[in-house]
Amino acid sequence: MKISLTKSKTRTDLSLPAITGVNPALKAREKKPFNFQEFINSFNSLDPANMGNWPTPVKVTILIFIMILTLALTYFGLISGVQDEIAGAATQEETLLKDYQDKDSKLRNLKLYEIQIQEMENTFGQLLQQLPKEHEISNLIEEINYTGVGSGVQFADIKVEPELKQEFFIELPITIVGKGDYHAFGNFVSGLAALPRIVTMHDFEIAPANADKAGEIPVLQMTMHAKTYRYNDQAEEDNAKKDKDKKDKPAAPATDGAKS
Secondary structure (H helix, E strand, O other): OHHHHHHHHHHHHHHHHHHHOOOHHHHHOOOOOOOHHHHHHHHHOOOOOOHHHOOHHHHHHHHHHHHHHHHHHHHHHHHHHHHHHHHHHHHHHHHHHHHHHHHHHHHHHHHHHHHHHHHHHHHHHHHHHHOOOHHHHHHHHHHHHHHHHHHOOEEEEEEEOOOEEOOOEEEEEEEEEEEEOHHHHHHHHHHHHOOOOOEEEEEEEEEEOOOOOOOOOOOEEEEEEEEEEEEOHHHHHHHHHHHHHHHHOOOOOOOOOOOO
């Protein structure tokens, strides 16, 4: 009985190392420290025909590189051009918006411009009506004479000088010589300004007419140069006639330089 117990104990002790020992497969699974040089060398030993067996770090690195290259090509090939188009469209939008604002402002002020043009046309028409016609010059001279006589001026001469043609109107100089006192000449000038026709007064020459008669109201002799104006209708007629002559003038026949 003693011998069998000893053998049983011995068998139990021999089996313990097999249970408590370290498994070699577990040691193989322990992580190795990263070696950069080995990582670089792994690229030199790659087999293009067997990509499936490439190391995982190499696969990840190549995938990241492909993604970066794809993004770069997409940006410079597509996105960059689209950004340039967007910038150009934004500049064009600003230009069109400014043009629209200018046109809108002109359109808003168009009614005001039309009113101003109508007022200018009315004023111009009124001024034309104040210009004497060619056949009304004699009537204007009579009105000047009546105004002077009514003011107490004694006329020695009222002379119409030769016409001075301008581009759109004709000047009619008038030389007026008369006698009277200060009040008479003042009333005469006021009367000329109140005439329905345009009469402008220019050079004055005033000299005493009774300097040797002391104690009397001084009488003055005045020489005044006035001007009235009339519209140059002949200029418009001449321009219209020239245009008509150009239209009616037959075209010159073509000359043949070849000799028969």
